[in-house]
Amino acid sequence: MEQTLKSFKERQAETLKVLSDLRSFLAQGEAFGIDTDTNVKTKLDNAIRSMEEDKLRVVLIGGFSEGKTAIAAAWLERLDKSTMKISHEESSNAVTVYEASPDCLLIDTPGLFGFKEQFDAQTNTLEKYKELTRKYVSEAHLVVYVMDPTNPIKESHRDDLTWLFRSLNLLPRTVFVLSRFDAVADVEDEHEYAKLFSIKKDSVAGRLRDLIALTDAEAAELAVVAVAADPFEMGTEYWLADLERFRALSRIELLQHATSEKVSAAGGIAAVVDETRRSIVRDVLGKQLPIAVHNDDRIAQEVNRLETMNNQLRKQLISSDARINDVRIGLRSFLTDFFTDLILQARGQSMDTFAEFFERNIGSDGVVLNANLQNAFDQQMRSVKFEVSKMAVGFDAEVNHFNASVRAYGKQGIDYVVKSGLINNTSVLAARDGIVGVAKVVGLDLGKMLKFKPWGAVNLAKGLNGLLSAFGLALEIWDSVEQMKREQAFRKVLDKMVENFENQRAELLGLVGGSHFEDQFFPELVDLRANVTAVEQSVVVGREKREQFHRWRDQGEAIDAEFRMLDEV
DSSP states (O other), X not given: OHHHHHHHHHHHHHHHHHHHHHXXXXXXXXXXXXXOOHHHHHHHXXXXXXXXXXXXXXXXXXXXXXXXXXXXXXXXXXXXXXXXXXOSSOOOOSOEEEEEETTEEEEEOOOSSOOOEEEETTTTEEEEHHHHHHHHXXXXXXXXXXXXXXXXXXXXXXXXXXXXXXXXXXXGGEEEEEOOGGGTSXXXXXXXXXXXXXXXXXXXXXXXXXXXXXXXXXXXXXXXXEOOSSGGGOOHHHHHTSHHHHHHHHOHHHHHHHHHHHHXXXXXXXXXXXXXXXXXXXXXXXXXXXXXXXXXXXXXXXXXXXXXXXXXXHHHHHHHHHHHHHHHHHHHHHHHHHHHHHHHHHHTOOTTTHHHHHHHHTOGGGHHHHHHHHHHHHHHHHHHHHHHHHHHHHHXXXXXXXXXXXXXXXXXXXXXXXXXXXXXXXXXXXXXXXXXXXXXXXXXXXHHHOSSOTTTTHHHHHHHHHHHHHTGXXXXXXXXXXXXXXXXXXXXXXXXXXXXXXXXXXXXXXXXXXXXXXXXXXXXXXXXXHXXXXXXXXXXXXXXHXXXXXXXXXXXXXXXXXXXXXXXX
8 A cells, every 4th residue: 555655646746747837827827917817827836735635535436245345354455343344244335435544544344236225314315336336436536346256247237337427537546356256266376366367457448448349459458467355264354464464365456555556647637737738728829819919910010120220220320420520620620710819809909899799790689799608508409409309209100109019918918118217298298399390499598508608798898889989979089098098998897798608618519529418419319229129129028028938838839739639539
């Protein structure tokens, strides 16, 4: 029994591993958006729980008074005196369950081929022993089929044999036992035992060919042993006291070895796994996987399209770098020429010509100077900003299309959505506004960027201009000394103004040539670069998800192929 139980536990561990792998397979599928029927998951959970709690169930069946109980005692190598009755005349008329160990139940049934009846107190009905036996054999991991050694299989057994071995398919987990073999052979004579056993084994196979159409392949796998559970009718207690001689004469070890091999080979355990697998194959692989594969193909097309767009945009951004460098060169050239000319003009002014210079180059509140600078920056940057705005609109449109497309594939597509916080309605609307009116995007408030205002000398100029106007009539009567003082004051104002222009030129040139030029003047380009990087990362993650899905898909298709092969056998 110990070897049989060991084989059962090994099989049980293998089965639990397969069931656990199936549960992991379903969990991975759900991560890819593959919904599994609740009934299938429940069946799988129940199968695992049942297998974890399961014990080896060995059922003894056969005719009345054919030694089933004695064989049970011999197989266990112990005797339950209160219930095991081994007399030829006194067979048990009840189903008896022996807990052979914490992991093994031995079920001794009434005769299968008899017509005795007993009263069932629970159902208040009479049941034939056959019906009692049928309740247990369908759940057995192992069936020990006990036969009379003289006439092992009878014509009258045809219907029951067909039910057992064809309807219930118990043949792969059945060991046929020729009981009381000491009645037909001298168990102390090895030669006679072997000769008669060979004859009886062939007889069993022949009768099964006649009655249930046993095939040659089934005959080759047939497990038949011959034992003497109570040699010379000395009594089970007698033999259990002399186990070494009992084992030699009874050949009970042949039965123990045969039961161990049956459990190791099949034992009925695989049926639980197979049925659970088939449910998963039908539901997940048959219904859900084709949909998932279709979705995966469509998602792949969208990912490829997004990647192509992103690569093109990356190339355009590289081109934009050259354009921005040209903008820097243009602005530096303009600022150098503009302020140099302005400074030279300022230094050449007299009190008589200053008013015209002021109006042409500075203006009230510096509006002329501001406009000239603003126009120059707008002209240099307009085309680049327009291109960047177009790229941003195209990019956002592609990403929004991609997200909408993959969301259409439900849970499976959600994981592919580009989750960039930079891509939002605000950025889309801002970029579109840029296409509609570039000036709106280009419009720079230089005054907010500059430390030294280019019109910082306006107040001085305005003061000087007012002074000239107020004292215009008195100029003629001023003497030469006063004239010189006024000239000196005027020159101080001009020097201050020139200093201001020089500071402004230096600051603007530093701004244009500085490392933050792109951040300050092309913030939408900075956002676009970040978005492109985010999409690249999303594409990489998406491809990794697809590879994981393909591995899961291959695993599922392997399971499907395995069952197709089984169905063809």
